Every structure is written in structure tokens, then in C-alpha cells.
Amino acid sequence: MDVAADVVIVGAGVVGAACARSLALAxxxxxxxxxxxxxxxxxxxxxxxxxxxxxxxxxELVLAQESLRRWTALAGExxxxxxxxFPSIEHDAKGGVVVVASDAGLTGLxxxxxxxxAAGVEAVEVTGDRAxxxxxxxxxxxxxAIHYPQDAQVQPVAAAEALLASARRAGAVVRTGVExxxxxxxxxxxxxxxxxxxxxxxAGAVVxxxxxxxxxxxxxxxxxxxxxxRRGTVLVTTPMPQRIHHxxxxxxxxxxxxxxxxxxxxxxxxxxxxxxxVLIGSSREQVGFDERFSAExxxxxxxxxxxxxxxxAETHVMRSYLGFRPYMPDHLPVIGADPALPGxxxxxxxxxxxxxxxxxxxxxxxxxxxxxxPAVDPAPYAADRPTLQALRPTPDVSDVQxxxxxxxxxxxxxxxxxxxx
Amino acid sequence: xxxxxxxVVVVGAxxxxxxxxxxxxxxxxxxxxxxxxxxxGGQYWRHLPDERPAGREHLLHHxxxxxxxxxxxLRAHPAVTVVPxxxxxxxxxxxxxxxxxxxxxxxxxxxxxLVGEPDAAGRAARxxxxxxxxxxxxxxxxxxxxxxxQLPGVxxxxxxxxxxxxxxxxxxxxxxxAGAGPFLLPVASSLLRxxxxxxxxxxxxxxxxxARGWLDRPWELAGAVGKAGELAGYxxxxxxxxxxxxxxxxxxxxxGDGQVEAVTVARLDARWAPVPGTERQVExxxxxxxxxxTPRLELAIAAGxxxxxxxxxxxxxxxxxxxxxxWAAGEITxxxxxxxxxxxxxxxxxxxxxxxxxxxxxxxxIRSRDRARGFAARxxxxxxxxxxxxxxxxxxTVVCRCEExxxxxxxxxxxxxxxxxxxxxxxxxxxxxxxCQARMxxxxxxxxLDDGGTGVDRRPIVVPVRLGDLAATPTSSTHTASQPQET
Numbered sequence: 001m002d003v004a005a006d007v008v009i010v011g012a013g014v015v016g017a018a019c020a021r022s023l024a025l026a027x028x029x030x031x032x033x034x035x036x037x038x039x040x041x042x043x044x045x046x047x048x049x050x051x052x053x054x055x056x057x058x059x060e061l062v063l064a065q066e067s068l069r070r071w072t073a074l075a076g077e078x079x080x081x082x083x084x085x086f087p088s089i090e091h092d093a094k095g096g097v098v099v100v101a102s103d104a105g106l107t108g109l110x111x112x113x114x115x116x117x118a119a120g121v122e123a124v125e126v127t128g129d130r131a132x133x134x135x136x137x138x139x140x141x142x143x144x145a146i147h148y149p150q151d152a153q154v155q156p157v158a159a160a161e162a163l164l165a166s167a168r169r170a171g172a173v174v175r176t177g178v179e180x181x182x183x184x185x186x187x188x189x190x191x192x193x194x195x196x197x198x199x200x201x202x203a204g205a206v207v208x209x210x211x212x213x214x215x216x217x218x219x220x221x222x223x224x225x226x227x228x229x230r231r232g233t234v235l236v237t238t239p240m241p242q243r244i245h246h247x248x249x250x251x252x253x254x255x256x257x258x259x260x261x262x263x264x265x266x267x268x269x270x271x272x273x274x275x276x277x278v279l280i281g282s283s284r285e286q287v288g289f290d291e292r293f294s295a296e297x298x299x300x301x302x303x304x305x306x307x308x309x310x311x312x313a314e315t316h317v318m319r320s321y322l323g324f325r326p327y328m329p330d331h332l333p334v335i336g337a338d339p340a341l342p343g344x345x346x347x348x349x350x351x352x353x354x355x356x357x358x359x360x361x362x363x364x365x366x367x368x369x370x371x372x373x374p375a376v377d378p379a380p381y382a383a384d385r386p387t388l389q390a391l392r393p394t395p396d397v398s399d400v401q402x403x404x405x406x407x408x409x410x411x412x413x414x415x416x417x418x419x420x421x
Numbered sequence: 422x423x424x425x426x427x428x429v430v431v432v433g434a435x436x437x438x439x440x441x442x443x444x445x446x447x448x449x450x451x452x453x454x455x456x457x458x459x460x461x462g463g464q465y466w467r468h469l470p471d472e473r474p475a476g477r478e479h480l481l482h483h484x485x486x487x488x489x490x491x492x493x494x495l496r497a498h499p500a501v502t503v504v505p506x507x508x509x510x511x512x513x514x515x516x517x518x519x520x521x522x523x524x525x526x527x528x529x530x531x532x533x534x535l536v537g538e539p540d541a542a543g544r545a546a547r548x549x550x551x552x553x554x555x556x557x558x559x560x561x562x563x564x565x566x567x568x569x570x571q572l573p574g575v576x577x578x579x580x581x582x583x584x585x586x587x588x589x590x591x592x593x594x595x596x597x598x599a600g601a602g603p604f605l606l607p608v609a610s611s612l613l614r615x616x617x618x619x620x621x622x623x624x625x626x627x628x629x630x631x632a633r634g635w636l637d638r639p640w641e642l643a644g645a646v647g648k649a650g651e652l653a654g655y656x657x658x659x660x661x662x663x664x665x666x667x668x669x670x671x672x673x674x675x676x677g678d679g680q681v682e683a684v685t686v687a688r689l690d691a692r693w694a695p696v697p698g699t700e701r702q703v704e705x706x707x708x709x710x711x712x713x714x715t716p717r718l719e720l721a722i723a724a725g726x727x728x729x730x731x732x733x734x735x736x737x738x739x740x741x742x743x744x745x746x747x748w749a750a751g752e753i754t755x756x757x758x759x760x761x762x763x764x765x766x767x768x769x770x771x772x773x774x775x776x777x778x779x780x781x782x783x784x785x786x787i788r789s790r791d792r793a794r795g796f797a798a799r800x801x802x803x804x805x806x807x808x809x810x811x812x813x814x815x816x817x818t819v820v821c822r823c824e825e826x827x828x829x830x831x832x833x834x835x836x837x838x839x840x841x842x843x844x845x846x847x848x849x850x851x852x853x854x855x856x857c858q859a860r861m862x863x864x865x866x867x868x869x870l871d872d873g874g875t876g877v878d879r880r881p882i883v884v885p886v887r888l889g890d891l892a893a894t895p896t897s898s899t900h901t902a903s904q905p906q907e908t
Contacts, residue, residue: 036842037840037841037842037844037845038838038839038840038842038845039840039845040842040844040845044844044845044848082837085833085837086837086838087834087837087838087849087850155848155849157844157845157848157849158848158849161838161840161845161849164838164839165837165838165839168839174839176842235888235891237888238856238885239855239856275824275851275854277854280888292513292514292725293511293512293513293514293723293881294513295511295513295531295533295894298891298894299891299892299893299894302888302889302891302892302894303892305888305892306888306889306892312888312889313887313888313889313892314542314887314888314889315887315888316885316886316887316888317882317885317886317887317888317891318856318858318882318885319858319880319882320881320882321881322881
């Protein structure tokens, strides 16, 4: 079946869904393609974090702050549009609490929070005792914490499905089980659509929003983007009466998100869900698309979680799942036109923050494609930025050393300076 | 190879596992048997523990002598170690020195095991990296949802059987047995022997499909005479107790105020859809229902074993799976009953030990296995679930008992989101997310969504594990996570 649209979006995850909604609401005709099901890849394998707490000053924080505002509005907009029977996106501005158990950790965290405050983040330093008022079951060893009231959460699959449903109401067509096989090219070499396993889709623009699989899609279309999978594992406990009220992290989380190392890194990210389960993240490994279960990842995650919340030792883990984050070597998403292939656009590379950054990403894509004024300066996310251009000539790229964030406590699992692939 | 150094780990101590362990030991291997229960025998030979022995076990169990012989042989064998209360909570594929084959070193598997009573703190953590692995993890019975099935007094037939065999407790005084398959007969038998009144056995399949399944190619049944004899014995018992056996009928609803007081029985058409106007109420205080079996595939999937379209482990003539060093036997390769499991186990154990399948007891086991395989096909042909059952659901029928998600809500979520993908529907309807991890409702949900994927059977954490036990797991030096990455 051959079809035509203003824009074809490759990938029906949360980022593709947000792009589809922004474009469709602005009047564009949109076709969303996914080789699998909607919201079944990275979107279905994370916690649905909407975080500012883990981001230092810079363009990612700017995008996160804009997205956080957008999600708050979206929660109401989507509920109004889709009605009370639609599964709730479970938007919850529960706030984040980052805890440390060492003086050195506290010093580093304090400096990081001060820089964040200067960039407009609410970051309130609290004593260990005050932290235990916020979270009564915290370990006695917690010396201090930063409370981030703006951190929030959505249920990522429901959120992606809601964005897609909203886009469909605005005229977008979502086709799942359709795989992109190659480009449609105009006489001038411009990309004019895609060939798929189910016919051609002609379009004025092709937006690749395929998360960690974006590099493969770009290659099929005759271009290049340096997105790589970075594996993460989440543990889920059996349901229990709620004892954890915020997103609670140990300080190492920052080191892991900001590092470039390929080796296994873990830190504790602990929170309750509305279903009564407790989610425990997160690990970061670069092992390609290896889906094999590894118990070695679980033990350090469990140790860290028990260190933060000792009562968790008596709870049961009933499930683990792993997913692949779209990792960028310079730690920024790619949102904008491909410099090499006219007609090709990217909305990918959000690593672990895709849910959090999706609404602003969708708005940026729509603004760029339709020529309206963007809410934030799109330049830092451009696909032709120098840090990416430097990588372009060699397809077999290695990690570049990105600026590291703070390292607030000892990192026993890893030495981020060490391994290089 | 001689098999002298070969370490074979068998997971599961039901008929398949016990037979595999014995065959592997007889072929010269060092054998470790891991089973979650505190006594051997699996579900099929579930019995009172040795501290509370009963003199009448042989009356409650088919092939009890076979069990005694196998378990005695294993206990006496110096090369066999039985580890009871051993819960294999995960299986990893490892690239470290593992399975040894004629071609040299290969990738292998690591079993992560906790030993001790399930709810006890501080269970001992052990890992095994065997030369050969035999998976004999069996199956649990599958119950299709129906209105009222969440009421106390509704049991899966397997649970009713386990209580009768393991605890000598009948689930009720007046019990209705319903569902599909030959398993209903021993369940009714166990209930009778524990003193219950069995009001009827309602078999969903109609006589037409039963006849096609059981009477087609009757010469094959001659070989499976043990099974036929076993079933004939149960039928005779039902007749003696004047228990009606009614094909083409199902329990389509259970009623009661906080406890089952009655059930509605209806006739079914060939597609298992209830025939309107045939409903009748039967007063009962318990109902035991099973519509088939779901193989326990967690470890096989974790090991990477290829599955058939109907989601059983694919094995070759030696019971070898698609993964080198991993064999499979029993219900995970097809629902065939204890005779098939015993035969498959014997073949798998001998093969896993590197034994000669042309010598000793192996050829007989192979012939017996081949006969028994026909039985599995017959059960599916005669009793396999037909899609019309969804017609007995109502919008308020609970589909997922853990999360109390109704059939109506599942349909509504599918309509609203447009998604037929099981994972998405689970996460937006909450069906299948509870403590049983979709063991009860996963395949039902897939049937409702027409999704045949293996996602619901994938449980990397096979059973819930205390976080404290997980935290205490030693992290070994053979780290598998830092392989060179692909781009």
C-alpha cells in the first residue's frame, strides 16, 4: 500500500509519538511507522522519569525544564482529549531526593546543586534528619540530601499510547508492524520518503525517532547517526503498602549518567509506583543489543538499594527487565536536520531521558519543519554540531571522553576513566 | 567420551527429572538434581513428606513403584547428589569455561540457586556451571477465566490435586470437576479418595473431537497401553462412585456470597462456545477447574532454547535442545503425561551424560519415548483449547486475579489505545503485572489479543527473590558485561 504524507516518523515510541502529536496538531499530515508495536521498545523498559535533578546546567537541562512544563500541561490536555476511561499517564510530581552518606559526597552534591539553582532548578539542601522526615525509612547513615521538588514521573507506556492516541485524533496515521527498508530519493538526491515491508511512503520529510535503533534506520536510508545502545536493567518488587514517597537516588547516579564508560555501572534509583511495586534501577552497560540476562548486574543494584533503604532487604524482587537506551557519545540528543541527506531529520539519542525530553523534542521538530518559532534554542541539539561532525568520517567510532558530572561517592563497580572499546 | 568427568545438572525431580538423573548416573556422569520441593517426585508424585509417611501412598499414586525404584536408586547412587528446596531463580548464558563437548570448550550456562525454605531469610546461594544441563521443569495447569472464578472455593485442578495428594485434604465436600483433558480423571479420583463427593466431571471437548483425537490411528495407542490402562482405571472408579462424566460441557460461572455455593454448567458447541438455553445450576461448595497445561519455560527461554509455534521446547531424537549442552524432557517438550516424561527423561539423561544411545537401557527408552509422543498429539487434538470459550466471559469477569483487571477493561484499553501488543496492554490495563507474573492470565491475555509471542513466558527472575538474598549474591570475577561492543 503506497501512501503519502507531509511527514513520516520512523519509530512509535514516546519520542516519535510526541513528534507526531506536535506535527499533527500544527496541521501536518503524519504517518508513524514502527517495525514492532507502539511503545514497545525503550519506552516500555524504563521508569518514565521526568528529571531535572540529574542534569547539570547546559542544553539538556534547558530541554528538560521545558519538557517538565509541557508534561504538566499535557497531563491535563491528554486527559481532557482522551477522556477518563483512557489509561492514566499517571503524571506524578513526586519530587526527587538525592542522598549521600559521606562528607565528600555531600560536598560534591552541594556544589552540583548550587550550579543547578543558578540555572533555575529547585534544589533544596536538607539535613539527614530532614531527609528522614521526607523518607522515614532511609538508612541512618544518610548524612544529607538534596530535595528536587520538580522531579516527576509518568507511566511511560501509557504516556506514549496517550500521545499517539491524541495524534491520531488530530489525523495522524500509526502503522505498526511495518519496517523501513530503504530510501525514496528524488532526482536531486533529496530524501522523498521511505520504502517499507508494506509499500512505499512518500513524504516531504522523514523523522528518525527509532531510539537506539536509529543508527540502523539512518544507515538504511543512506545516512549516519552515532546512536548506540546502552543497556539498563530495572528490578521490580512485589506490591507492598507504600513506604517510599519520592524518587530516591544515591549520589552515584550522576556519575553513571554523565560517564562514557562501556563497562557496567550501577547506582540506586528507588521509587514506588501506583501499583504498589518498588522499582529499583539502574545499571548502564554497553554490550550492544545483548538481551541475555545477567545476574551480575542485579547484585550490586540490590546492595545499593538495601544500603539506602534497609527495609528493602526483606522485600521480594518478582521481575527484572532490561532495555536499551539510545546513547550519544556527547550526551545530547540529536534533534534537527541531517546535514548530509536533505529531507532526513533526527529526533533521537536521548539516552535515559527520552520520556522526560519527549514533549520539547516534538515541539522542536514541529517548529523546525513547519517554520514556527521554537520554544528553546535548537542549536545545541543540531545534527551538524562539531562534536558529532568530528566523529563522522569513521563508521567504526569509539567513545569520546565527554565532560563528566560530579562523582559524589565512591564508585566501586567501575572506573569510568578506564575501559574503552 | 567416557563421561567420567561429566557433571550433569538436572532441574526438576518429577518423572522426567528422576528418570534423567538415573540414566545420566548409569551412563557414568556425576549428577546433581535440583528441585524446589522438599521431597522428590514433582507434582505427579506429590506425597506426604518422609516425617509424616502414609502407608497408602501407593493407592493415591499411579506408578508409585516406579517412583520408589527411581528415588531409591538415586539415593543409593554415589555419583548422585540431590539438593531439595533448591530454587533455580535465574539462568545466565555465560561465555566463561562451561560446557565441554567433543569440539572443545563452548559457551555455557550458569544456574543461580537459592537453597532453603522459600520464605526463610538467608537462603544459601549456590551457582552451578554444569557440563550438561537437563531441563525437566514440567508444567502448571492452566485455568481459563469465567465469571466468579475468583471466589474462594474455586481451585485449579492442579491445586486440588496437590492438596489431596500432598496434604490429604479435599477442597470441598461437594465438588465439581471441570475443564479439559485426561488430567481431570485423576483429579476426580484423588478427590474421591480423600472423601469428597464429586458431583460431575465436565469435559469441554465434545465427543466428536474426543473420538478424532483418541480413535484416530488406534494402533498407536497399543504402545501407550500403560497410559490407556491408567485412564481406564480412573474411568472405572468414576463409574463405581456414580460420578457422571459429561463431554461437551463447562462450568461457565461460579456463584456465592464470599464462597462458592453453586456453579452454572452449560453445554458447549464444537468451538467451546456455550449453547444458550442449556445452562443449569449445581449446588457445590468447591470447583476444581483446569483447561490444559502451561509448560514452565522460564529456564529454557533464558538458556536460549528454540521453541515450537505452540511454545514447547524443540528437541531432537536425543532430547537435545537447540542450545549445545542443554537437553529437555517432560512437559516442557509437549504435554504427554508421566509415561512420556519418564521415557524422555531416560533418553535425555543418557544423552546428556554422553552415553551410548545404542546400548544398555537407552534403545528401549527411545522406543518408549517415540510411542509416548503420539499421546501428546492426541491430547492436543482431543482436548486443546478452542476459541469459543471467550463467549462465557462477561465484561465484569476478572481476567487477572492479581490486579483484578476485568475482561471489559482489557477490551476497553485495546479499543482506546489501538494496541494489541501484550506488553503494552499489560502496562495500560495492569493485567499480568501482579505477583504471579502472568502465570495465571498471561496466555489468556494473549488469546484475547491474538498475540502468539513468547513475551509472557519470559521471566528472567524465575521466582521472587528476597532483595537481601540478591544483595548477598557474590559477584564473581568472570564478568560477562564488558564485552567489546557492537556499533
